Amino acid sequence: MLTGSPSPSIANQTKTLEVVFLGLCCFSQTGGIEKVNRAWLKALQNISSSLNIKLISCFLLDDQANTSYINSNNFKGFKSNKINYTLQVIYYALKADIVIVSHIHLSPILFLIQKIKPKLKVYIHAHGIEVWEQLSSFQIKVLKKASSILAVSQFTKSKLIQNYHIPSNQIEIWPNCLDPYFDIPKDFTPSATLKKRYAIDEETKVLFTLARLSTTEQYKGYDDVIAALPLLQLKYPNIIYLIGGKYDDAEFLRLNQLITNLGLSKQVKLLGYIPNEELTAHYVLANVYVMLVRERDLESPL
Incomplete structure (x- = not known):
């Protein structure tokens, strides 16, 4: 999920960088986006110590963490309690340096955060189909205010530019990856x-x-x-x-x-x-x- 060398601004920092990762679901369901979220958490957990990052992740639908991917003290699951989730997310985001948002469906909360703290660095992950169809004007505003949109492919980037007139330099191609625990076979003999x-x-x-x-x-x-x-x-x-x-x-x-x-x-x-x-x-x-x-x-x- 995270490849290459860290940017100089992160790698050379001395102060603690507070990073908040926001998602709908990670461990309680199975699917492509859930797999991507797990890879995010594993990567952020791996670099948090060496880069002096204080990490907190918040997921609306989950209950508890899979500690193979993230330490339990860096994870908060809200068991579908939308009110508690919203209040806690805003609390953490207002203290954060960077907020990473894993789904455009969290745009109502993100809109509030951007209003209260307009200079906050916000990165939104665009997985594909959820941003291809016409979004609401509300969601488009959230996308346009983001520091960067992480599009899964050139196709999705083109859709964001074509449908919502988002500048090309605001969108990075961020391909999906193998799960960190994907079992790469040593023996290719069929089972x-x-x-x-x-x-x-x-x-x-x-x-x-x-x-x-x-x-x-x-x-x-x-x-x-x-x-x-x-x-x-x-x-x-x-x-x-x-x-x-x-x-x-x-x-x-x-x-x-x-x-x-x-x-x-x-x-x-x-x-x-x-x-x-x-x-x-x-x-x-x-x-x-x-x-x-x-x-x-x-x-x-x-």
């Missing part, structure tokens, strides 16, 4: 357990996608991959497509209907949530990892 689970033999070609399956996020293109399988079967008759990730009921029904209509019930498997300890084995199992994303560049964290 015998998974091969048995999914009835995979030596002739099988495996496609794999990992994504949240939602009716509001159909740009991810997994349905296009399903639709292309009959053509791929002409060359690879033993091909299968594994799709991992949580799904909502409507999207699950839509995909199952598509799979049934194409006669692919044996070739396409909707796996649902895959535990972290099995993720690497699923990547190794696949011949090809597929993220066919419509009209944008790849922004999904692994």
